[in-house]
Amino acid sequence: MRILVTGGGGFLGTWIIKELLKNPSYMVTNFSRNSYEHLEDMGVPTIRGDVGNVDDVERALTQGFDAIFHVASLVGMWGKAEVFDRINITGTENLLNSAQRHGVKRFVYTGSPSSVFGRGGHQGADETLPYPKEHLGHYPRTKAAAEQLVLAANSPNFMTVSLRPHLIWGPGDENLLPRVMDQARLGKLKVIGNGENQVDVIYVEEAARAHVLAFEKLTAGSPVAGQAYFLGQGPVKLWDFIEQVLRLAEIPTPDNSLGLKTAVALGWAFEKIWKMAGIFSPEPPVTRFVALNMGTDHWFSHAKVERDLCWKAEITIEEGLKRLFAKREGYRHLLVTAPQAK
Numbered sequence: 001m002r003i004l005v006t007g008g009g010g011f012l013g014t015w016i017i018k019e020l021l022k023n024p025s026y027m028v029t030n031f032s033r034n035s036y037e038h039l040e041d042m043g044v045p046t047i048r049g050d051v052g053n054v055d056d057v058e059r060a061l062t063q064g065f066d067a068i069f070h071v072a073s074l075v076g077m078w079g080k081a082e083v084f085d086r087i088n089i090t091g092t093e094n095l096l097n098s099a100q101r102h103g104v105k106r107f108v109y110t111g112s113p114s115s116v117f118g119r120g121g122h123q124g125a126d127e128t129l130p131y132p133k134e135h136l137g138h139y140p141r142t143k144a145a146a147e148q149l150v151l152a153a154n155s156p157n158f159m160t161v162s163l164r165p166h167l168i169w170g171p172g173d174e175n176l177l178p179r180v181m182d183q184a185r186l187g188k189l190k191v192i193g194n195g196e197n198q199v200d201v202i203y204v205e206e207a208a209r210a211h212v213l214a215f216e217k218l219t220a221g222s223p224v225a226g227q228a229y230f231l232g233q234g235p236v237k238l239w240d241f242i243e244q245v246l247r248l249a250e251i252p253t254p255d256n257s258l259g260l261k262t263a264v265a266l267g268w269a270f271e272k273i274w275k276m277a278g279i280f281s282p283e284p285p286v287t288r289f290v291a292l293n294m295g296t297d298h299w300f301s302h303a304k305v306e307r308d309l310c311w312k313a314e315i316t317i318e319e320g321l322k323r324l325f326a327k328r329e330g331y332r333h334l335l336v337t338a339p340q341a342k
Contacts, residue, residue, distance in 0.1 A: 002027045004065040006051055006095065007072025008044065009036035011172045012110060012165070015208035016069055017044055031060050032072060051091030054098070061098045067106040067215060070095055070150075073143065075175060077290055078274070078283035081138050088142035089149070096153050104158065106218045107150065108211055111162040113200075113230060113300065115144035117289075121197070121296035127228050127304055136289040147228060154226035159218045161225065163211055166232040166300065170204030171324055177245055184242075184251050191257035193295030195239040200232025200299040203320035206313045207231055213309045223308050233313045235299035241317075248325045263291035 003020060007013040008030030020026045021042065030039050030046040039046060047063070049056030051072055074087040092109070099107055116125075117140055118132030131148075135141035147162045154160040169177050183189040210231050217224045243253045258266075263286060270284035305311050315323075 001025055001067065002029070002065045003067045003069065004029050004031055004047075004060065005069040005071060006031045008032060008069075009034060009039055009046070010071065011170075011174065012168055012204060012207060012211075013069075013071040014038065014172060015170075015204045016071060016211050017042065019205075019208045019212045029063075029065070051094060052086040054094045057091075057094040057098045061095075061102045061104070064102070065099075065104055067108070068095060068099055068104055069108045069110075069211060069215070071110045073110070073146075074139070076139055076283070077137055077287050078280065079138060080280050084138035084142045088139075089145050092146040092149055096149060100153070100158050106215060107153070107158065107160040108215045108218065109147065109150040109160065109162040110211070111147040111150075111164045111228060112140065112143040113164045113166045113232075113298065114140035114289075114293075115147050115164070117293070117298060119292065121292075122298045122300060123198075124299065124301050126301040127230060129300075136292070137287065140289065151226055151228060156220050159220065159222075159225040161214050161218050162228040163207075163214055164228060164230050165202050165207040165210070166200040166230065166298075168202055168204050168207050169324075170320060172204065180242060181246065181249055181251055184246050184254060187252075189254045191239055191254055192263045192291055193257075193260040195237070195257065197238055197295055197297050198235035198299050199238045199241075199297070200230070200234040201236060201241060201317065202232050203313070203315050203317065205320075206233065206315055209314075210305065210309060210311045213311050217309060227304075227308070229305040229309065230300035230302060231305060231311075232300060232302060233317055235297075236317065238294070244321065248321060260291065260295040263295060264288050267291045 003026055005013055005017055005028060008017050009032050017028050020028050028044050030044055031049060032046060033050055035046045047060045049060055051057060074084050116129045116131055131144045150160045150162050167176060214224055246253050267286045267288035271287055274284050
């Protein structure tokens with residue numbers, strides 16, 4: 001079984017590869033713009049290329065693969081629409097088209113709950129939740145568009161599935177918790193809302209295991225084919241979880257807050273200013289999408305993934321935190337070097 005993983009050198013991609021390599025019958029190859037020493041140490045070769053370049057994708061798939069895990073995507077709360085479109089939408093379309101031409105049978109896509117996130121929160125919503133009429137950012141917009149392409153491509157000869165892991169964290173993360181920790185360390189982190197909002201989170205090894213389970217159950221006629229699945233552990237109170245992480249990292253917890261309506265209004269104002277000024281980097285201090293994610297409920301039903309994939313988290317959040325902070329590859333080395341705010 002020859003398997004191609006796009007973005008295999010990244011956070012989730014690396015853990016998916018580790019999970020796949022537990023089966024000696026799987027031959028795994030990474031496809032990404034860069035080579036990675038840690039993948040070389042695992043015996044995983046890399047085909048260098050850009051998913052947004054159709055020639056690169058075609059060159060990779062001529063080598064012959066039975067399955068693709070499409071994990072690579074552009075993640076960000078701000079940026080140019082055309083850049084997000086090229087990587088997240090066109091890149092997915094390139095892979096789908098080339099995969100079908102070259103006889104790939106299974107396609108596992110890493111989606112995002114943000115694809116169905118609009119202006120309000122979600123409490124226990126299931127996969128019947130529709131895509132919103134408006135997305136508050138290019139990332140959720142393009143992830144929704146790409147997921148729809150993936151699910152529409154499903155057929156008896158080309159089976160597809162989308163996994164939607166929610167707030168992935170764990171060893172190797174350079175995006176989610178490290179950014180929160182840096183903001184707290186610099187005294188810039190504020191509690192948004194009343195601090196009681198609940199969310200799903202998921203430890204990275206559990207997200208990876210669910211991806212591989214979906215792949216193994218993705219057979220002709222199975223209930224998995226053509227489906228999307230929320231992945232998460234929880235719900236947990238977001239700000240309680242953040243405070244727990246900060247205490248373990250020996251970083252002061254935030255002692256100030258910002259009302260949700262005020263934060264959303266500020267996000268709207270910053271977005272307008274950044275657009276008028278043509279600023280694409282750095283990101284605004286806050287956007288509407290970030291404010292709503294930090295201050296509202298967004299947790300989902302896991303009944304479908306538990307039923308169809310027989311997946312249920314084996315590593316608890318508490319155990320995951322122990323593993324994270326017991327090892328040097330946790331978050332401390334990822335903190336900014338700027339002096340702590342007084």
